[in-house]
Amino acid sequence: MPSRSNGLLITGATLIDGTGAAPVPDAAVLIEGERIAYAGPAAGLGAQAARVIDARGKTIVPALIDAHNHSTFDSDMRVYLKNGVTTIRFAGLNQDAVVALRERVERGEIPGPRILSCGPMLDGFPPSYPHWAAPVRTPEEAAATARRLLVEDQVDALLVVQQITPELLRPIVAVAHEYGRPVVGQIWFTDARQAAEIGIDELDNTSRIFASRAYPPERLTSYRTVPERLALFSRGWETIDWELTRPLMEAMVAHGVSYCPTVVVHQHQAGIGLAELEADPDFRTMYGEAEHRVGPQFLDYVQGTWTEEDHRLMGVAAELRIEWMRRFHELGGRLIVGADMQFGGIMVHKELQNLRAAGLSPLEVIRAATRDTAEELGLGDHLGTVEAGKLADLLVLNRDPLQDLGAMRDIASVLKAGEIVRV
Numbered sequence: 001m002p003s004r005s006n007g008l009l010i011t012g013a014t015l016i017d018g019t020g021a022a023p024v025p026d027a028a029v030l031i032e033g034e035r036i037a038y039a040g041p042a043a044g045l046g047a048q049a050a051r052v053i054d055a056r057g058k059t060i061v062p063a064l065i066d067a068h069n070h071s072t073f074d075s076d077m078r079v080y081l082k083n084g085v086t087t088i089r090f091a092g093l094n095q096d097a098v099v100a101l102r103e104r105v106e107r108g109e110i111p112g113p114r115i116l117s118c119g120p121m122l123d124g125f126p127p128s129y130p131h132w133a134a135p136v137r138t139p140e141e142a143a144a145t146a147r148r149l150l151v152e153d154q155v156d157a158l159l160v161v162q163q164i165t166p167e168l169l170r171p172i173v174a175v176a177h178e179y180g181r182p183v184v185g186q187i188w189f190t191d192a193r194q195a196a197e198i199g200i201d202e203l204d205n206t207s208r209i210f211a212s213r214a215y216p217p218e219r220l221t222s223y224r225t226v227p228e229r230l231a232l233f234s235r236g237w238e239t240i241d242w243e244l245t246r247p248l249m250e251a252m253v254a255h256g257v258s259y260c261p262t263v264v265v266h267q268h269q270a271g272i273g274l275a276e277l278e279a280d281p282d283f284r285t286m287y288g289e290a291e292h293r294v295g296p297q298f299l300d301y302v303q304g305t306w307t308e309e310d311h312r313l314m315g316v317a318a319e320l321r322i323e324w325m326r327r328f329h330e331l332g333g334r335l336i337v338g339a340d341m342q343f344g345g346i347m348v349h350k351e352l353q354n355l356r357a358a359g360l361s362p363l364e365v366i367r368a369a370t371r372d373t374a375e376e377l378g379l380g381d382h383l384g385t386v387e388a389g390k391l392a393d394l395l396v397l398n399r400d401p402l403q404d405l406g407a408m409r410d411i412a413s414v415l416k417a418g419e420i421v422r423v
Contacts, residue, residue, distance in 0.1 A: 007032040008418065009049035010396065011042050012056035018370040018385040020363055023402065029060055031392040034417040039386045058412055059400050062370035062386050063087070063393035066113075066348050067260050067377060068204050068338025071294075072101050075287050077112030079345035082282065082423045083409055086393045086416040087114040088344070089377055091184060091204065092121035092132050092161065095153045111423050114393075114416070116377060118184055119155035122146065122172060124163025128226050133161075136168060143171035150179045156378070157181055157201075162188040162229065166198060173199045182378060184260075188229065189221055192248040196255040202376055203252065204260040205340055210324065211244035212236045227305045230269075234310065237317035245324070253333045258376050261325055262340035263318050264351045269303060270315035273350060280346055287343070295342050325358035335360070336373040349409050362402045392418040 008031040015027035017039060028042040030049060038045050063086035070093055080088060090098050098117040105112035120134040122145065127133035134149065136142040142164075149155045158176045160169060160183060169183075169190055176183045182201035190198075192209040203209060208220065215236040223229040252259065267273055277283055303310070325335055335355060339347040348369070355365045374384025382391050394415050399407035414421040 006050050007037060008051045008053065009045075010053045010055050010060060012054055013058045013060045013396065014400065015039060015386060016059060016061045016363070016366060016401070017387060018062035018367055019387075020367045020371075023059075027060065029386060029392075029394065031415070031418045034391055036386060036388050036390050036392050038388055053396070053413070055396055055412070059397040059407070060386060061366055061395050061397060061401065061408070062384055063395055063414065063416065064337070064348060064369050064408070065089075065373040065377065065379075065384070066338050066344050067091070067202075067336050067373050068262050068340045069344050070340065071342045071344065072097055073287075073291050073294075073342070074110050074112075075291055076342065076344060077101070077105065077110055078423045079282050079286050079343065080113045081111050081345070081414060081416070081421050082286070082411075083345035083349065084395045084411050084414050085113055085345055085348055086414065086421075087116070087374070087377070087379070087383060089116040089118065089156065089338075091118050091186075091338070091340070092129065092159050093117065093119075094132060095119045095149075095155065111421065116156040116379075118157045118159035119149045119153050121159050121161040121186075122164060122168075123161045124165070124168070124189070128162050128229070136164075139167055139171045142168045143175050146172045146175040150176065150181055155181070157184050159184045159186065160200075161186045165189045166194050169195060169198050169200065182376070191217070192257070193251040196251040196257045199255070200257060202258045202260060202336070204338065205262045205265070206230070206233050207259075209245075209248055209252070209259065210237060210240045211248060212239040213241050213244065214239040225305070226302050230302060230314070231306060231310045234313040234317040237320045238313055240320055240324075242327075246327075249324070249328050249331055249333065252328070253331045256334075258334040258336050258372070259325070259328060260336045260338045260373075260376075261321060261354065262338045262351065263321055263325075263354045264339055264347045265341040266314055266318045266321075267350075267354075268341060268347075269299065270311055270318060272315055272318065277343065277346065282346055283343060291342065298342075322354060322358050325355070329359060329364075334372055334376075335368050336376050337369040338373075349406075352405055352408060356405055362405055365405060366401065366408075
């Protein structure tokens with residue numbers, strides 16, 4: 001006779017467990033407390049449960065993770081959960097603001113995802129984003145600042161950005177790895193090959209992962225403002241030299257450096273998808289005037305001096321970066337997922353489509369947004385797959401995402417640590 005459980009049983013659905021394995025039809029997932037007790041064929045489960053969800057015709061997948069976020073609006077926390085994102089990592093922000101938000105979520109004052117943080121950006125002088133930065137000048141200062149962030153602020157990772165040179169990067173990586181923490185880079189004065197050989201763990205966003213004969217390093221680094229750098233970024237990408245770029249990609253693969261593209265934010269800067277975002281039901285109903293005002297203000301800071309040609313070239317750069325992602329994936333490189341912009345609960349799903357455009361199969365896209373991102377955040381033992389022993393962060397979808405990735409937003413239920421989320 002089957003044993004009796006006090007947990008929650010979801011039965012009858014197709015299970016996509018996030019490992020990349022083939023889907024399991026007519027599956028069962030048994031949840032005891034915060035964790036998964038069983039996940040597999042329903043016929044293999046020898047237990048009954050106090051609560052049962054009949055999920056026939058639906059699909060179970062791991063909950064999504066956003067590895068690169070900045071917005072602390074309460075509304076963004078709700079929209080993340082509504083759209084199946086149960087874990088986020090802030091990539092460069094005032095640590096006090098992140099801790100205050102995390103404590104409010106943990107106390108149940110607002111619904112929100114699990115929150116990790118890289119703390120402020122480690123940058124050179126003058127820092128690109130002064131209000132979010134911890135600037136350093138010397139290797140000794142870099143090591144001391146890294147240690148302070150890890151010990152006193154207890155950040156989950158360190159983020160190095162534009163003006164961190166190889167000389168500054170080495171002590172930061174050494175200190176972070178001493179404490180078992182990863183180093184994430186959005187680097188410009190250090191290229192991907194140099195960073196990989198030094199030991200960086202992850203590169204994001206506008207990192208210099210490409211090479212161009214028309215825009216060599218000395219030209220790319222001769223900027224005075226953030227808009228100027230991003231204009232150089234798009235022009236460098238427009239003139240990418242694939243022969244010179246391949247060694248950078250190969251170094252990343254050889255040293256196990258993941259890439260979090262956040263292409264969606266640059267498509268947004270190019271005007272791609274703006275109308276679609278503004279028409280989105282969650283955008284229209286879950287955000288207020290304050291949230292809608294902050295986005296344009298930030299864009300004015302990062303692209304205030306741009307011409308129409310700069311906007312066009314950012315769109316060209318976005319397409320070439322998707323081609324870079326395709327080639328990196330074919331070499332065996334790991335792509336993970338982040339949005340790097342407000343409205344992340346919506347935009348993460350747009351980024352999934354970018355990974356699909358880069359040649360990943362729907363099954364690989366799901367793995368990238370779940371298992372692979374969880375492992376990159378150091379959470380692989382607890383999150384990212386629907387397996388026995390893992391935290392029960394999962395989605396019950398109304399449709400099959402292998403047929404249409406848009407089904408990842410067609411959600412019947414979101415579970416975070418075994419609890420059905422109410423937003």
